[in-house]
Amino acid sequence: MQGLIKSKTQTNYFTMLENDNNMPPTLDDSLNSPDFRTLGEVTVPRPIMKTKNVNVFYGEKQAIYNASLDIGKNEVLAMIGPSGCGKSTFLRCLNRMNDTIDICRIEGEITLEGEDIYGRNMDVVLLRARVGMVFQKPNPFPKSIYDNVAYGINLHGLTNSKSETDDVVEDALKRAGLWAEVSDRLNQPGTGLSGGQQQRLCIARAIAISPEVILMDEPCSALDPIATAKIEELIDELSQMYSICIVTHSMQQAARVSQRTAYFHLGKLIEVGSTDLIFTNPGHRLTEGYITGRFG
């Protein structure tokens, strides 16, 4: 679900919502009842981000209904669901990427370490430095590998000298597992790397400014299985330092990398729970239908 930047692309998004071929055979009426509640435990003991009763509208169309969900410190939270279920929209609310869309309206409360991110005191630049993002399609800047990683550091003035920047760049590339492959060609364009390398470069770019949370929007959907495996391994390692929120289409991936899983359906957060539980003993009929492959 990329390309939500300009209004022209929004029509596509809407048609996607409406012509969803992956609709379940029957809709649970309880979804539309006013006292619909998300199944499972939405709060965690040590949250870094909390969302409460979030509603998102694109113009008249509502994309998210009353979603409340916590992201715990150092946990990997996976968000799954059929196309157009609102999981990407929800993710993009977490670092206010939806601000760029004129007709997008967000209600509810989203906090980062207790601060309201839509509050008056929250600067969006600072927020995005604290909540980094990795996109579906690898999108390195058309600059050198070094400049790609150093851009955020220089943008925020995080280092005082060139050598310090070099160290941070090297560290970020090492943590992204890319250093061994690119250390001898840092001045070559980042766009010349392979798809998987590009995505790891984007992860390096995101972690170079040491965010607290990393949002990943289907980071592996454009990659082959080997590159995917590398990224998944990387996510595992990164979760020791960062909190990660990942949107994925692959249930296996969610099962492999995450500790908690949230299932979205038609803009509603149906069920949240520990990954083990969701995949072995889903509580909701729709969740079960999705993970057993009846639709989705």
Place this chain on the structure above:
Amino acid sequence: MSQVEIIQRGIRRRYVVEGMFRACGLSALICGVVFLAFLLITTFVKGYTALQQTYIGLDITPMEEDFDGAVTEETLRRADYGALIKRSLREAFPDVTRRKEKKTLYRLVSSGAQHELRQKLVQNPGLVGQTTTFWVLADDEVDMYMKGNVNVSIPEKKRRFKDHAIELTKRLVQQDRIQLRFNTPFFSRGDSREPEQAGIKGAAMGSLFAILVTMLLSFPVGIAAAIYLQEFAKTNRFTDFIEVNINNLAAVPSIIFGLLGLAIFINLFGLPRSIPLVGGMVLALMTLPTIIISSRAALAAVPPSIREAALGIGASPVQTVLHHVLPLAMPGMMTGAIIGLAQAMGETAPLLMIGMVAFIVDIPGSPLDPGTALPVQIYLWADSPERAFVERTSAAIIILLLFLSLVNGLIVVLRKKFEKRW
């Protein structure tokens, strides 16, 4: 009939249609190339002779009497050089005695010759008292005759260059007193009523100043407007209205912009007529829509993923545009600028309205001096009856084309440079 046969029958027809389509395209292309070649070749053939100019060598002996007895700066300036030239011509042709014939003889030399002679003597007063061969400009009729542009088979009555003049010219040739030399005045002078004295420099400088003003105004304004509309402005009725109007402005006839310039810059702001500054401002208004539209297209072509990447890492919208979107869109914007400038450079109509069509002899030294522009000069010369202006018109067209290629080449180089950064 089997299915294969049906398809085979269709295939032949498809090939015929395809062949016809290709032939149409190719013939259109050939047609275009032929017309272009014809245009360029005729212009060049007519124009290249203007690179040379006929000069007449005269033995002139300025005497002290010609300067009221004393050679001072004052008398050097005041002296009657026309008389000196006439005397020299009489000496060269002692047999020409009749009044009418003498008149023909004097007319062989350009009326500008005396000014040249004055200049030379003021610079070098030591020439007084001795005989020197001065090469002075020949009249445009002599020039045309020497270049073979006078049809002698036409009866004398219908000709401007009479038999006697031809005879005198032939005698000058025999005496080795006629030479075709490189036409420096054409490149160093302003306009003139006399073709042999008319030069392109005034118009070229006028065009240069006007284009500079156009560039300085329309680039920043156009690009800023495009960035604002494309990247920052919210989509609402007001911006829609502006967008529609910009698109409409691109289609407005250029003379309307001339009227606008006349009404606003000259009548309202009180700027002088005929100056390249006003011309440049009017041309800037005219090119703005082109630049805005193409710049917006270039910005829209930058993939949204780049914007997301920059925003996602914490760049502000302005930083996103300046660091990432603008450099990527720059080559496309440059293309729009090339189109806009080329359009502006060949534009005549709006300049007519603001008085840049006036007959101006002086070469403008700044955008505030009255001047004209190359296309207007071409229009003026094409309108003149003298045969000698034909070659000058063609030469001016060649120079305008060279000027255009030069500016376009410059922008292409700039564009390449911007592209290299990525």
